[in-house]
Structure formats: C-alpha cells, structure tokens
Amino acid sequence: MSCIVRIPSPLRSYTAGAAAVPAEGATVEEVLASLEHRFSGIRFRMVDEQSRVRPHIRLYVNTAEVTVLSQTVGTGDVVHVICALSGG
Amino acid sequence: MTLSASELSRYHRHLALPELGRAGQERLKRARVVVIGAGGLGSPAALYLAAAGVGTLGLVDCDRVELSNLQRQVLFDAAAVGRLKTEAARERLLALNPEISVLAHTLTLCADNVLEVLSGYDLVLDGTDRVSTRYVVNDACVLLRKPLVSAAIHRFEGHAMTYLPGRGPCYRCLFPAAEEGAAANCAQAGVLGVLPGVLGAIQATEAVKVLTGIGEPIVGRLLTYDALDLRFLELPVTRRADCAVCGERPTITAPRDAGEVCDMDALRRVRRLSAAALNELLAAQAGAAGVALIDVREPHEFNTRHLPAARNIPLADLAGRLSELSAGCTPVFVCRSGRRSLEACALALRSGIEAPAHLEGGLLAWAEQVDPAFPVAAG
Numbered sequence A: 001m002s003c004i005v006r007i008p009s010p011l012r013s014y015t016a017g018a019a020a021v022p023a024e025g026a027t028v029e030e031v032l033a034s035l036e037h038r039f040s041g042i043r044f045r046m047v048d049e050q051s052r053v054r055p056h057i058r059l060y061v062n063t064a065e066v067t068v069l070s071q072t073v074g075t076g077d078v079v080h081v082i083c084a085l086s087g088g
Numbered sequence B: 001m002t003l004s005a006s007e008l009s010r011y012h013r014h015l016a017l018p019e020l021g022r023a024g025q026e027r028l029k030r031a032r033v034v035v036i037g038a039g040g041l042g043s044p045a046a047l048y049l050a051a052a053g054v055g056t057l058g059l060v061d062c063d064r065v066e067l068s069n070l071q072r073q074v075l076f077d078a079a080a081v082g083r084l085k086t087e088a089a090r091e092r093l094l095a096l097n098p099e100i101s102v103l104a105h106t107l108t109l110c111a112d113n114v115l116e117v118l119s120g121y122d123l124v125l126d127g128t129d130r131v132s133t134r135y136v137v138n139d140a141c142v143l144l145r146k147p148l149v150s151a152a153i154h155r156f157e158g159h160a161m162t163y164l165p166g167r168g169p170c171y172r173c174l175f176p177a178a179e180e181g182a183a184a185n186c187a188q189a190g191v192l193g194v195l196p197g198v199l200g201a202i203q204a205t206e207a208v209k210v211l212t213g214i215g216e217p218i219v220g221r222l223l224t225y226d227a228l229d230l231r232f233l234e235l236p237v238t239r240r241a242d243c244a245v246c247g248e249r250p251t252i253t254a255p256r257d258a259g260e261v262c263d264m265d266a267l268r269r270v271r272r273l274s275a276a277a278l279n280e281l282l283a284a285q286a287g288a289a290g291v292a293l294i295d296v297r298e299p300h301e302f303n304t305r306h307l308p309a310a311r312n313i314p315l316a317d318l319a320g321r322l323s324e325l326s327a328g329c330t331p332v333f334v335c336r337s338g339r340r341s342l343e344a345c346a347l348a349l350r351s352g353i354e355a356p357a358h359l360e361g362g363l364l365a366w367a368e369q370v371d372p373a374f375p376v377a378a379g
Helices: A028-038 B005-010 B021-030 B042-052 B067-071 B085-096 B114-118 B131-144 B195-212 B275-285 B299-304 B315-324 B339-350 B362-369
Strands: A002-006 A020-024 A057-061 A078-083 B032-036 B056-060 B101-105 B123-126 B148-154 B157-163 B221-226 B231-236 B271-273 B291-295 B330-334 B357-359
Touching (some): B114 B131, B123 B131, B195 B221, B271 B275
Parallel strands (some): B032 B123, B330 B357
Antiparallel strands (some): B148 B157
16 A cells, blocks of 8 residues: 655654655554655654654544554555644 | 724724624624734734734733844834834734734743733633743643634644634643654744744634634644645544543643753754664774763663663763763763653753764664664563
8 A cells, every 4th residue: 555644844854855755554553664664763753662652743544533553544545744833 | 892983994894794793893892812922923913813903912922022033023123123022012013903902911921820811811822932831821721711722833834723612622632742852843943934924814813703703713623734835734633531631530730831842953953873873883983982872761771781882871960961971972872762862962952062863762773673682671
C-alpha cells in the first residue's frame, strides 16, 4: 500500500523541507517504519518508546484520528501528522 | 445597551446583515473580550474586534515593540518601536474606534494572576507565543467556564480551534501536554508575516460569532492552514474523558505553571545521531578526543550498563558541570529513550555550546539496532 504523509512544519527538518512524502505500509505502524527508514529519527518525534502517540502530536488517516498504530492505511490515503504549534 | 447615532452609522454594514442586526451589534457592544498577546495573532484580531464594536477589549502583553515585530504585527507602526505594546496598541485601537474601551494588562500571564485577569471578560482569545501560557490560559478558561478561541502559528502553518464550555474539547483534549522542547516555538524559526493575519482574522471571526450567537464555531474541529499550499484542512477532535482539566476526573483544579520548555529552533541545531551513526562515530574516534560521550541518566541506570566510552553526568547535574566538557570537544548526550539527552542538548545550546549531538531514540535504539545484548530498563 502506498500513501502520502503530510509532515508538519516543525518536523520538516527531517524531510529536507518536504511538506508531503510518499510512504509504504498497510498500517500506521508500517507507514511510520517506512518514514523512519527514509528519515532517520522522525518516528521517535511522533511516538514514544512504548509506541504511544506523543501528547503534542496527533495522527490522522484522512480525517479519522489514529488511536492505535495498528490502524489500517489504504492505497491513496493521506496520513496527517499534526504537531502542536506555539507561535503567536 | 442601545446604539448611539454615530454607532448606527459606524456599524451600518453589520446592521444590514439580518443574521447579526441590531441585537447582535448590541451584544458586541456589551461584550468584554481579552486578547492574550499583542503579537502576530493578537494584532489583526484586536483591530477587527475593535472595528466590529466589541465594547471592552483587554490586551495582555508585557513586551515592548521591536522593529522586527512590524513585519507582521499590524497594530504597530515605526513610531511605536520601543513603547510598551499594550500602550501603543491601546492608542491605535482607540484611534480606530473611540466608542469602545481598551484595557491594558501589562504583565506576564501566569498561574498566580490568570484567574483574576480572565474573570473580568466574557471571551478569551489566545495568541500567545509561549507553550506554558497556552496551558495556563486553557485551564483557566475551563475552570472559569469562559469561551476560548485559540490559534497558533509556525513558519507557514497555522492552527485554530474554539473551546466552548460544556460543548466540546479543550486545548488539553487536543494536545494533552507539550513535552520539553517538543512543541514548536517560532520565535527564531521565522514566520511568514501575513500568516498570523489569516489566523488572527479567523480568531476574530470566531469571537464575533460566539458573542452574537450566529454560525457554527470551530468547536471540536481543528482548522489547519498551510500557507505554502494555500490549503485549509478540518480535522475532528473529540473531548477526552481522561482530560486532566475538563475530563471526568480532573487532576487540574487550579491553574499551574509548567516548567519552561526549550525552543524548537534551538533544537534544530542539535545533531541527531542514529544508533548506527553513533557506533560509526565512536569507532572512528576511538582514542581521539574529538567527541565527549555523556550519559545523562541517573547513576543507578548508568551503573547497570553503559557504553564503554561514556561518562556519567546526570541531567539534573549537567548545568553545573558543563564546564567539565573540554573546549573543542563535541558533546554527544545519551540516555534511555532520547528525551533527557535532547533536554541536555537544549541546555548545552543555552550555555553556548555550538553543536551538541544526541543519540536519537536513546539506548533503547542502541539495543535495537547495534547491540541486542545491551540491557535497558523498561520505562
């Protein structure tokens, strides 16, 4: 399965500035692993060592919030990574 | 509260809207709105709320106007540089609309004063640039049952969401906590000047809607905006039953200050090493003095097992022991998961160490990728 992951502004230093990157995987966990393979360190900025989504991050598959990383991802889906912003 | 002849003229285009009309305009005149932060977001929001005829506007800010503010903070002009933002903003807003009241709160909002300041208003508009203040303001709004229109920006991206007491999720439901150094603070990261104009105008729109009871506010919907792609997105947010402040068993029953968080821009200067990269670096540097490997875990964790080249300086002691690091030596911080080592990097950066590095994912990643026999305690 291939999908698009939309990267929030604070994590684009990992993706050479790219706002959207293609990734592979049938679940969110696999998509994150695919991302990590290309952009070392990015997964740990989104989930902790217990594979829980960090409290300042939200993940969505299309518009469905990801509550477990086993959530399925289909071909053509968009995985949105939302990161808390603090600028005013 | 009736409208004067000049107000009937000034607000004619509002009065021409049947949805808003005279009753809505009178509601705006009676309303008291406080804007937290007279910055990029607060500037357009306050200008539009003043123009719209919100009867009492409060402004909270403790800073003075700087030249670099003028790229986006449209409340101020060149003559205001050096002045207190609250005073310069008050003059500007009263010049725009002398029929309203503008109250200046020249202070840093914190747990000690937030209830007192916010309790005098009907609606709160958050445009602060500090993570800790976002939580203090959110918690106070939940405790005081005040509507909160929240927005935040970073570089080319913005978020907005409205909280209405009893009707939807609060900011803590959206992001339960901001970890140290985790949320993006854009003080130095750069921001497109017009970006807060878009988000601040959305906040003002939400405030007018909530105050007059028209339309459907972005309650339970996070609005995201990407200026580069000119893309708006709406994502559902549900109330968390376990939310620390608005949940079923709240643990926050009074505002409290969080610890300082380090800023994201500084963390961008941190060199992030994968376990494999650190392994190669250590092999290449064996016997050389170019890298100082510092394990910032507690001594009992360090003593269980540590990397051979590492020395132990627990994070809590690091500030007082940074001088032990040799000049010209690049510190590489390690810990169990990578969190404490990132904090160590932030501390090193604040202390003037140019390019600290850390082991991304910590010794857990080391055990996973380099040495499966390396024992790391479970979290």
